Amino acid sequence: MRERLLAAEKVKSIEWLDGRLNLLDQRKLPVEEIWCSHDSAASVAAAIRDMVVRGAPAIGISAAYGLVLAVRARIADGGDWRQALEEDFKVLADSRPTAVNLFWALNQMRERLDRLKPGEDPYAALEVQAISIHDSDREANLAMAQFGVDLIRRHQGNPQNLLTHCNTGALATGGFGTALGVIRAAHLEGLVERVYVDETRPWLQGSRLTAWELLGDGVPAMVNADSAAAHLMKSRGISWVIVGADRITANGDVANKIGTYQLAVLAMHHGVRFMVVAASSTIDMALENGEEIQIEERAGSELLEVDGRRFAADVEAFNPVFDVTPADLIDAIVTEKGVVERPSAAKMAELMSRKRLH
Ligand code: MRU
Numbered sequence: 001m002r003e004r005l006l007a008a009e010k011v012k013s014i015e016w017l018d019g020r021l022n023l024l025d026q027r028k029l030p031v032e033e034i035w036c037s038h039d040s041a042a043s044v045a046a047a048i049r050d051m052v053v054r055g056a057p058a059i060g061i062s063a064a065y066g067l068v069l070a071v072r073a074r075i076a077d078g079g080d081w082r083q084a085l086e087e088d089f090k091v092l093a094d095s096r097p098t099a100v101n102l103f104w105a106l107n108q109m110r111e112r113l114d115r116l117k118p119g120e121d122p123y124a125a126l127e128v129q130a131i132s133i134h135d136s137d138r139e140a141n142l143a144m145a146q147f148g149v150d151l152i153r154r155h156q157g158n159p160q161n162l163l164t165h166c167n168t169g170a171l172a173t174g175g176f177g178t179a180l181g182v183i184r185a186a187h188l189e190g191l192v193e194r195v196y197v198d199e200t201r202p203w204l205q206g207s208r209l210t211a212w213e214l215l216g217d218g219v220p221a222m223v224n225a226d227s228a229a230a231h232l233m234k235s236r237g238i239s240w241v242i243v244g245a246d247r248i249t250a251n252g253d254v255a256n257k258i259g260t261y262q263l264a265v266l267a268m269h270h271g272v273r274f275m276v277v278a279a280s281s282t283i284d285m286a287l288e289n290g291e292e293i294q295i296e297e298r299a300g301s302e303l304l305e306v307d308g309r310r311f312a313a314d315v316e317a318f319n320p321v322f323d324v325t326p327a328d329l330i331d332a333i334v335t336e337k338g339v340v341e342r343p344s345a346a347k348m349a350e351l352m353s354r355k356r357l358h
Helices: 001-010 043-050 055-077 081-093 100-114 122-155 179-189 205-216 226-235 260-270 345-353
Strands: 014-017 020-024 035-038 161-162 194-197 221-224 238-243 247-249 255-259 274-279 322-325 332-335 340-341
Touching: 001 122, 001 179, 001 221, 014 055, 014 122, 020 055, 035 043, 043 055, 043 340, 055 081, 055 100, 055 122, 081 100, 100 122, 122 179, 122 238, 122 274, 122 332, 122 340, 161 226, 179 194, 179 205, 179 238, 179 274, 194 205, 194 226, 205 221, 221 226, 221 340, 226 260, 238 260, 255 260, 260 274, 332 345, 340 345
Parallel strands: 161 194, 161 238, 194 221, 238 274, 274 332
Antiparallel strands: 014 020, 020 035, 247 255, 255 322, 332 340
16 A cells, blocks of 8 residues: 555645745645745744644644754854754744644754764754654554554444544645545545545635645545534444544543544534554653643634634634544544554553554
8 A cells, every 4th residue: 555655645734845844834825835935943933833834743834844944054154053052942832822843853862962972963853753753654654554444444334434633634734634534545445435625714724725635636525514413423424433633641641623522522422433643753741731832823813814814803802723633532543553443541541552664
C-alpha cells in the first residue's frame, strides 16, 4: 500500500527551500493558491497564529523550521546566540496553545542543540533536525493510513459512509494526512462510498480544505452543516467518524477541533464507531487527562463576521476552538506505533513504550 499512497501524494503545504520556509496560505484556499515565504522565527510564529499554516503536525513542523531560521539570524547578529535564541523559542511557543506538536517539535530542536558537539555548525544541525521531523511525520502518516484501513476492513468490508471534521489531510501535516490519510487510503482500497465533511465553523476547514483535498483525489464527498451530524448518523448509515487530534493525554482523552466532542457523544448514541488518528508526537504523557489541556479561545469576530463584515447582532461571542473528547467515547486511537482500542491509561502507556517505527 505504501507505494500507492506515495503515488497519491499531490498537495503539500510546507516547503523548505534554499534556506527559507514557504507556506501555502490556507486562509485563501480553495479560491487562491498563494505561497508566502518566511525568513524569521517571528514571521513563522505570526503565520501559525494567523492560521496561514494550521493543523497540529503542520504547526510543529513549521515551528521547527522557524527555529532553523532563528539560529541563522542569531549567529549572524554575533554575541551570545544561544541565549538570544530563547526569545525565538518563546515567540514560537506562544503562537498557539493547544496542539502539543508545537511544543514537542520545539523540544526536539532544543534537545538537538543540547547535543551539539564542539565545533559543530548549529545551523546545519538544526536544519537536519527540522527536516527529520518533517520526514518522520510523512512516514507516520503512511503507517497510520495502513493501520486505519485495516481497522475499517476488520469491522465491515463493504464501501462505507464516513464522517470527518476539520481538516486533517496533506494541508495539516507533513505528508498524506492523519484522519484524512486513513480516509484517502480507504478510498484507494475501494472501502469508501461517500465521505461526509462537517463544514467546521467558524474557519470552515471542512468545506474549504477537506472538501478541496477529497475532490482533488476523486473521493465522493459531500459537505454538511456541523449541526446536521445527528441527523446524518440517524439517516445516512454512517459507519465511522474519523477525526484527528491536537493533544491526547495519558488516559486517552483527545483535544481536537471544536465540535469533535459532540460528534463522539452522537456516535455513541447511534452505534457509530469513533476513530482518532494522530502521530505519537500528538500524545502528551505529561498530562493526566483532558481537563489539564489549555483550550485556545480566539476572537469573537471569527464567529460574528464574514470576510471582515459583521452580520451578527451587537453581541459578545464565546469562541473556544477546541474541545476534549473523553477516552470512554473513543473506539480506537490510531498512531504510527500501532492502534489502541478502547483507550485507557495503561494501554496508552504501553503504546508509548513501543519503539518508534522510524
Ligand atoms: O485550528 P486548526 O485548523 O489548527 O485545528 C486543526 C484540528 O483540529 C485538526 O483536527 C488537528 O490539528 C489534527 S490535523 C492532522
